[in-house]
Amino acid sequence: MSDRIQLDLPILLPDVPDAKDACVERLTTSLQGHAGIDRAHVAPAENGTADRLCVHYDPETISLSRIRQMAKSLGSEITDQYGHLVWGVEGISHPRRARTIAKRLRRIEGVVEAEASASERIRVEFVRSAVSEQAIRETLRSMGVRVRGDVIDVRDVGAGGHHHEEENHDHDHDHGGMFGEQTELIFAILSGLCVVTGFGVSFVGAVPGWVAVSVYGVGYFFGGYYTVREAVDALRVGEFEVDFLMLVAAVGAAVLGKWLEGAFLLFLFSLGHALEHYAMGRARQAIESLAELAPDTALIRRNGEEVEVPVEKLAVGDTVLVKPGARIPADGIVVEGESAVDQSPVTGESVPVDKTPVDDPGAAMEAPDTLGATHRVYAGTINGNGAIDVRVTAPSDETTISRVVQMVTEAEADKSPTERFTDRFERIFVPSVLGLVVLLLFAWVPLDETFADSFYRAMAVLVAASPCALAIATPSAVLSGVARAGQSGVLVKGGGPLEQLGRLGAVAFDKTGTLTEGEPRVTDVWPYDDTSEADLLRAAVVVERLSDHPLAEAVVQYGEEHLDDTGAAASDLESVTGQGVKATVDGEPVYVGKDDLFDEKGDLRVPGPPLPEPIREQVESLESEGRTTMIVQKGERYLGVIGLSDAPREEAAAMVERLRDLGIRRMIMISGDNQRVVDAVAAQLGIDEARGDLLPDDKVTAVQQLREEEDVAMVGDGVNDAPAMANASVGIAMGAAGSDVALETADVALMADKLDPLPFAVGLSRRTRRVIRQNLWLALGMVAILVPATIFGLQIGPAVVLHEGSTLLVVGNALRLLGYEA
Incomplete structure (x- = not known):
């Protein structure tokens, strides 16, 4: 089902004159190419309103917050009509309860999206004019969920939005129960003590039978307290969850007089819940530990004195x-x-x-x-x-580490495709189990047995078929994988990108600054005809001084080092993306650019004779050696060629081999540089395919074509490559530390300006996918074994032990990801 959001274009792109501007087309193209976005188009102004960007998207695949991040990275801001909350909370102990809470929040009028996770994170997108933050808090409180003392992130979404933290100084509120965060575990232990005590009392002949039943009843209370609460919450939003199935089975056991088995069932179920909560907490703490890296105080120098102040008080x-x-x-x-x-x-x-x-x-x-x-x-x-x-x-709440924690926190509430699939599966499976149980209740009719025996069998099947392990299988693995990535300087924005990384068949790399150092230097100055090196270099320097392109900076730096006088200033700079520039020097036009600029298709309409053959041969020679070339023409006279080299990164070749070992079949380099240059660098690094002479729009088209063939990642710096990254299956930005654009743009951000973490991220993703598959097979396999076993006579006690054991085994398997090493 597709949702739609309409955004004010003047707020999105305040510097754009109208909807026909190229930036608007770039924004819609980049958004539309992303998975989960069906269509992005401009809705014309009506009744005096502004043009609006209309985005049709699938909330099951992409969240509104991710659309907001993408729009921001593309130079736009989503209107402040929408509020955005990301809270750390207390009272979500399991993915099933998280799903129930999210569904309840989505029923609030004005809430656009709501996600909750068992890592105790809630993300809500809401229309400010329709619902208040306080109303959302009240709904959570009615379900026994409380926002933690520190709100992780409360941000306005839009131009002029503010990022702030809210301190709640009410320390008397309930932190999960009378024993704090350990209440659930303590209740489970008390339930177990009641089971043991009741079992022991039943063997003492002098003690009346009602005493043991009373002790079991107390065990029911402690074991079923949280189960009842979660079952009631689920029923209020119209869902039958596993908790409800367990309660029915426990009540059924009591009706049959099997108080011991019912209490034992609730004890193991509540103990399993508590241990799952503890395990998920471990993964959450691995992320929260990042936020504790920065010290609490700083020693600063103010007015000539050294003063120690809290980091929150530091000013830019x-x-x-x-x-x-x-x-x-x-x-x-x-x-x-x-x-x-x-x-x-x-x-x-x-x-x-x-x-x-x-x-x-x-x-x-x-x-x-x-x-x-x-x-x-x-x-x-x-x-x-x-x-x-x-x-x-940067202030303390805008440092790189705080932004990473904030984004990982948001990512925890995003569900992976597998998690969404298992959610849908459970919504069908649980009612199906109830239908099977109802049929089994009447097994006494054809089997000629007592109703009590049929009822007992039905309750045993109810326990065996409850998909507890299935519910925890994916979220536990995803949370552990995201936490492990964060510990190693890799920011993965949720379970979707984490799983997608593991499915990659191809990786596309931008060349400059990604596979190469991004610091080009002049290697060749080749004057033509009777031009001197100084004249050639001087003409290039005065023009390139007006440009901020990395190649221009390299020419200017070289000229300043080798020329005593760099000449008069240039003026009237004109440029053509991917071809070159023109400026006026001493009243004459000077052209600097690729050979395309001087051919008939040159958009600056360079006058004079065609490119001389000696210059063309020199260009081809330099480019065959991996050089980038600039041809310089003043007036109608060619001055010569300048060659520049951008050395490949030291780790690039080894990284390519490691990716190949991990199973990446195709590696493609895409670049705006000349095809011969791109071919030469690709040969050095062992890249399979090289595509040069690409303009920014061509890069988007190339990535779209690759994506049609197989899952492809686009690796770039997150600035110039944003549209191409948005159109890839996974966008990966490197050098994200300290770069807001890189952090906002990518699905995966490598914090270091190195390629080494990329194979680690791909390997971790593939391991995570294997763990998820193992967990799903284990969970479904146990159900497949236990259901027929209980139908043919397996008792509730052994069924409960095997059922809860498989759940804990699934969680333990997922936690192994926290120790993953490449």
Whole structure:
């Protein structure tokens, strides 16, 4: 079923003049290419309203929050009509209860989407004009669910939205029951004690029989307390859950006078629930531990004095003093001192990264995102042996680590495809079990047995067929996988991308900055005819000074190092994406670009003779060696060719081999660079296919074509590659630490600016998928064995032991993912 959301275009793209602008088409194309989005189009203005972007999407596949992230990464903001809450809560002990709570929330008028998870996270998207945050809290409270003392994230969705944390200072509220978070486990243990006591009392001849029954009755209370609550919640939203089946079986046992078996059933069921809750808590704590990496206080220098302040009080521009061996309290830039910093808690890098101060702190603060890794530090990382001074670039709630925790928290509430399938399966399976049980209640008619025997058999089948292990099989594995990835500097946004990674048949890489270092340098200056090297270089430098392209920066840097005088300033810059630039120097036009620019299809209409054959041969020669080339023409005279090289990353070739070992069949490089250059780099790295001369729109088309053939990931830097990444089965951004765009864009973000974590992420995903399959086979296999066994006479006691044992085995299998090593 497809939902629809309409968004104000002027708010989405405030700088766009009208709906015909190319940016609007880029936004709709990128959104429409993503899994779960059926259609994205512009609805024309009506009755004085603005143009609106209309998105038709499947909430079973993609959440509204993910659409919001994608729109933001593409340079737009979703209107503030929609509120967005992500809360840590208490009182969700199991995926079944999480499903019930989410369904109840979705019934509130004005709630667009609601997801809950057994990791005790709730995400709600709502229309502000229709429902308030307080009303959502009240609904949760009525179900015995309370928002934790700290709200993990309460954010406005839209332009001008604010990200803040809300402190709740009411410490007297119920933390899960009279014994706090351990109430469920303590109740299960008390139920078990009652079972043992009642069993022992029944052997004492002098004690009346009603005493043992009374003790069993107390065991019913403690064992069934949480089960009754969850069953009632499920019935209120019109669902029959496993808890209801267990209650029916326990009540049926009591009706037959089998108080011991009924109490034993509730004891093991409640104990299994409590242990599942504990196990899921372990996986959750692995994620929450990331939030505790940053220290609580920071030593800062203000007005010439050193003062210790809470990290929440740090302001952008403060100078933090970091001592040797101390944890860095904030994201920032190094302004004094040198050291090596262990960044593994954030980026997963195993080797400390050398840090040196920036040359101009003032200029660096204006654009910290553009600085290299040697100047930037992140909250939660560990300083080495040198003392450093760090200028703060982000408040405590906007640091890289806090954003990672926030996004992983959101991801926990997103369900994977397998989890959604098992949810649908359960909704059909549980009523089917009830139908089978009703039939078995009348087995005494054809089998010539007592009604009590048929009733007992029906209750045993009810226990055997309850899909407890099935309900926990996928969420426990997904949560463990997401937590393990986060510990190694890989941000996976939910179970969907985690499972999708494991199904990949192909990986497409952007070339520049992904497979290569992204720092091109001039290697060849080849003047043509009677032009000198200095004249050629000078003409290129004055034009490229007006451009912010990485190749332009490399030419300017080389020229400043090799020329005494770089010449007069240029003006009137014009550019054509993927071809080159034109500017005016000393009254003459100067053209710098690829050979396409100088052919007839050149969009800048370069005057003069066609490209001379010697220049064309030189270009081909340089490109065959992996060089990127720039041809320079002044007026109608060709000055020559400049060759640049962007070296492949050291780890790139080994990464390609590791991916191939993991079963990735095709690796494709896509680039706007010349085809010969792309072919040369691909040959160096062992890439299967190389596609060059691609404009940004061509990259999107290439990824769409690949996706039609098989599941494909797109790996890029999350900035220029956003549309292509959005159209891939999985978008993977590298170097996401400190980059808001990269964090928002991708389904999977590699925090380090390295390719090494990519095989780890793919391997973890494939292991997670194997664990999920193992868990599903175990869960369904146990049901397949126990149902016929109980029909043919297996007692309730052994059935309960095997049933709950399989559930705990499934959880234990999932927790193995927390120790995964590539």
